[in-house]
Amino acid sequence: MKRILIVLPILIVFVSCAPKNQALNKSISAMNQEIVDLQKSIANLKMENDELDRKITVNKTKINTNSQAISDINNDVTYLTNEISMIKERLETSKPAVQSGDNKSMSKDNQTRNAKTETAEQNDNQIVIIEDKFSDKGSLYSYAYELFKSGKYYESRQKFNEFLSLYPKDSLSDNAKYWVAETYYSQNNYNKAIENIIQMIRDYPDGNKVPAGYLKMGLAYNELGNRNEAVKILKELIQKFPASGAAARAKEFLAKWE
Template sequence: MINLLISCLNRMREVDMKIKQLWEILLVPALGLYLMSCAGSRPKPAGIEEAEKKQKVNEILDLQKTAETDTQRTEEDEVLKLLGITPEEKTEKVTSATSSDTALEQKVAELEEAVNKREQEVEQLRAELRAKENKIVELESILNDLKTVTPEPTTVTTSTAVNKSEFKLRYNDALNEYRNRHYKKAIKLFESLIQLDPNTSLSDNCQYWIGECYYGLGKYEQAIVEFEKVFAFVNSNKEDAAQLKIGLCYLRLNNKKRAKEELERLVMKYPQSEYLPRARRLLKQL
């Protein structure tokens, strides 16, 4: 079938070339006869004679163009006929193809819009997840504080016991200020407690919460400085929590390389830490 179509098309081209050659052959004698008739007739004014010549030439060229157009249409009709397609079906197929292209473009645009919307939803969910993870760390730290703080005997009247009791009360006040997001006020209270007695069992906790306050204020570089001070306290129960927050600070500063190093240090140095699962999740994302 394809070979037949190719053969027909080649044949049509040959016919078209012959027609063009025939027109060229006919056109030259026609022009010659016309010029001879003009020469034998009565002389006319130069302007009129020139205009008539141009008109005759244009008429002959128009006839040639009309013949070429008819030949081209005949070729198209012959091809459609070989394919079994009528002119009406050709028009319907062109219209149908145009409609299909428009529908396809509209469908692609809808899919692109849906993908963009999904990407925005995913990013929003990731942000919410990060916020919840940070909140979990804060709550876990507060819970650990409550577990490690032992109640002071109320019957002891020595000056040392009174100082510890007062320290604990002031510590709880500072912690409440942190929970209420009064970070600047909480920083002052925690710093005053460390100055009052840097050697209590809660002194390292005070230093840790100072770092958390700066983290809450978005001052991540200062928060790193404060969290690193936690390691200066002997037998601190906040070392692993501080190590995790240092990694999170670098992550907030978009320093992924340093964040990865700090989180890996947590995994290696504190294999029994309760923050280990979260550190590993974060490392998978880096």
């Protein structure tokens, strides 16, 4: 009888605690499920973040690769803008003047030619240089650049050097010096190309053509058979201007040379 009296309270306590234990177990189970769901969410966020990083890297590579093309397009736009201005100016100055007796003739100023030609020997070929007079620096630069695009490297070099002598501190001066180097490179005069690029980097260290200059200098050294110096220059370019289009091209050349 005594045993029954002792066991009976224990049973009553156990029975009364059973619902509480069930509730606690349910709460723990719910928390575990929330943890699992949270872990899944974290995993999904990590995957999305990795994909975003991949897309950013791809876009950055595309931007770097196209930066040089964008720079060339800007030069073309500058040329076309100035060319349009030149055409308008020439159309205005070519209008005939009306004189007495109902006789029409060109004015004396319009009869004066703005261009003269002279010859120069270059690589045993006769080269005709057109020396036009330009009223602004933009027209002079654009004309020099057009000569380069037309393959008239000697004439282009003269005009770019003329620009540099007139506007040594202009925002386009580093570009002009770069294109002087390009004219030499295009004529296979790699030593002179390197010399002018070194001068450009020295005189215009913050110029936008400096990365392209390093690339061209590396290629010039390679053409001269000095692969070690070429590799050194291209690695220096990548180190100093890692986000430039020139650096992206340098990596391509280094990969081919390995």
